[in-house]
């Protein structure tokens with residue numbers, strides 16, 4: 001059972017707290033890592049799948065095949081999944097889905113963003129202690145793993161304490177306190193005194209948070225711990241900027257951290273856009289340098305790796321994964337959609353008799369702007385005096401399939417894509433293959449063959 005006493009923790013951070021960053025934080029010395037906030041109703045659209053190739057557990061959104069949450073054995077006993085929720089039953093349903101894959105569940109009661117507040121989540125729960133209590137109590141009573149919550153302080157230490165006491169009575173194992181009110185922004189000073197006031201008066205570990213502005217090295221974490229009288233500390237921005245803040249032996253240069261993050265991103269086949277975002281937040285103002293600008297132009301992991309001389313590592317690993325059959329995302333069809341919906345009947349109404357079908361997907365990161373399947377097909381059609389193809393796309397929920405009509409023949413991919421553009425490109429790939437303009441080997445190299 002996860003113990004929250006005397007721990008240094010990676011705080012939840014949207015888009016930053018994905019698997020590569022979490023593993024990096026653990027390897028640098030963090031004791032516990034929180035996921036980014038995951039919204040309960042979005043999570044409920046996912047299904048658990050074991051990924052034998054990456055050795056991960058993936059929760060895959062059944063409406064578009066994207067991965068909502070990826071985790072692995074290395075973090076199993078140290079990862080806490082943070083949920084955004086306003087509903088006890090829904091929160092429990094999600095927690096039950098992940099109960100055997102994570103070490104703890106945390107409820108976000110500190111997010112001041114409009115999206116959270118309007119949905120009754122985040123700091124909205126601080127104004128509704130009964131509901132907050134009900135969510136925590138439901139989880140505590142029905143889960144085998146510990147439950148925590150992360151709050152902001154209220155206007156006075158006394159008000160904060162009475163709220164915390166109510167939450168603690170639900171049976172949670174620890175509480176993270178961000179020492180700012182809901183109206184204070186990161187640049188405002190944190191209130192360590194209020195955190196201390198609470199920590200001295202409640203029986204469970206308080207995890208102090210909000211000190212990053214003054215945290216520039218590991219010993220500053222210990223200072224913040226001391227100042228707040230807490231048993232544990234949670235770090236967000238200082239880790240976002242340089243994750244080696246968790247190293248007791250001293251911080252590493254920025255480039256080393258980026259290289260370590262890139263290797264993990266390749267290892268876990270992390271979406272390039274997410275890796276790019278994380279590195280942008282490490283580079284910060286250095287994005288304005290020539291190398292920074294080169295980085296901003298990159299789209300694929302290989303392009304990013306090249307800037308830090310890791311292109312061979314990336315190529316070899318990606319080649320190995322592709323050889324083992326990894327496709328970057330999971331196949332989802334309208335018949336998988338849960339719950340079954342009326343619209344999915346439409347999918348069966350289209351007659352695919354006479355349509356040349358093949359299961360290929362379109363992986364955008366494997367192309368540049370000039371060699372896209374549609375461009376290749378259109379160029380070939382022009383050169384050989386054919387009319388350009390016609391694209392007919394249908395949509396079921398958030399999935400798309402295109403029938404491409406070319407030279408009196410129809411082509412489609414049975415892989416449902418997440419947008420219209422991708423569906424057209426995968427239909428074009430089927431057509432190119434049947435015209436002999438792409439070989440099976442080409443499709444394998446492009447990660448398209450399923």
Ligand SMILES: Cc1cc2nc3c(=O)[nH]c(=O)nc-3n(C[C@H](O)[C@H](O)[C@H](O)COP(=O)(O)O)c2cc1C
Nearest residue numbers: 011012013014036037108178210211212235236237
């Ligand atoms: C990029 C970013 C994303 C964040 N996302 C979350 C989140 O998903 N859940 C949450 O409870 N807090 C989130 N926070 C707030 C942090 O967890 C933390 O409370 C805040 O940054 C103060 O801690 P610090 O001084 O160590 O940065 C986020 C902060 C940042 C900078």
